[in-house]
Amino acid sequence: MNDTTGPAGTILSLEAVTRRFGAYTAVDRVDLAVKGGELFALLGPSGCGKTTLLRMIAGFEIPNEGSVLIDGQDMTDVPPYERPVNMVFQSYALFPHMTVAQNVAYGLKQEGMARSERDDRVAEVLQLVELSALAARKPDQLSGGQRQRVALARGLAKRPKILLLDEPLGALDRKLRERTQFELVNLQERIGITFIMVTHDQEEAMTMSDRIAIMDKGRIHQIGAPRDVYEDPTSRFIADFIGAANLMAGRIESVTEGVARVRLIAADTVVKVPSDLPLAEGDAVTVMVRPERITAWRDADSATPGNTLTGVVSDIAYLGDLSIYHVQVSDGLVVQVAMANRHRADHAPLTWDDAVTLSWYPGDGLVLTA
């Protein structure tokens, strides 16, 4: 921790930040604290307010209520160009008639930085993003990934404390996108600048970030490390948004010593789920189990001890490394099971219409009440 960060290493705090457009509330009382050096992702469906939130941090948009603090300093009266942040836009917005070097130098020139210092700075950031050899090219002579790196270099040139990235990889195709994700994470680790990145791709957020904030309809619903939001979602929305989830409606029959017995309504079966929520008999709840935590057995006797359901295989998706099975448990309940295809030759794989027993350990389920 160093002197340039605020209390407990916090570089950005949002306090009850709200932005309305007419009668519509795009960002609704958002509280957020981002630590210096973090790679922080804002994740949520289209229209949930991600870009609006970034624009308020950058100063392009002013909150109707609440405050934005950077390094402990209130930004309300600080214009965008005086904030220690920079924003990389989704479209990259490169100047087509300028070279790579001129694009990167543009903001520094506007700022009145002397020529020699500017040249040094441009050379430095181009080296950082490994584009030194292409400094004299124009944007239309670059690949999509290279253009993305020019936009990144331009964002880094002013040495901001926080770099805001709005869908930084949105324009790249899948393969390039995956490679660039790793490059971006490595770069961020090397330079240590705080990155706040918007994405609507949950896999991207999981792969890249230290922590994720999940937004919906202008509000942040949960903040946590990728593992926390995957393993301990606080609502059905989060459980369903991050990864795949079986969400089974049920009713509490009893709770003893931290273990709830829940009757799954569609299956008319009781399962056990450890929970420290304040649950009472009769409460309507949802039991969540991830597909990869469930195993399907053709032979009921070999099923692992714990919770079981029985059903019939109704659909199979072979993905190579794993297969996804849809198992019809009852009229109202299809359970998704994901099992790894660990051996090349499996002589008796599960197939359509197989009667199977599904099993999972109680600790792999979660009770949700929201």
Ligand SMILES: Nc1ncnc2c1ncn2[C@@H]1O[C@H](COP(=O)(O)OP(=O)(O)OP(=O)(O)O)[C@@H](O)[C@H]1O
């Ligand atoms: N200047 C504006 N005037 C009126 N409504 C706006 C304005 N800017 C954004 N909105 C509305 O606010 C909501 C949030 O928009 P925002 O651009 O922040 O969403 P987003 O989460 O970035 O979505 P996407 O993933 O599609 O980029 C949307 O319903 C949008 O139509």
Ligand SMILES: [Mg+2]
């Ligand atoms: Mg957006």
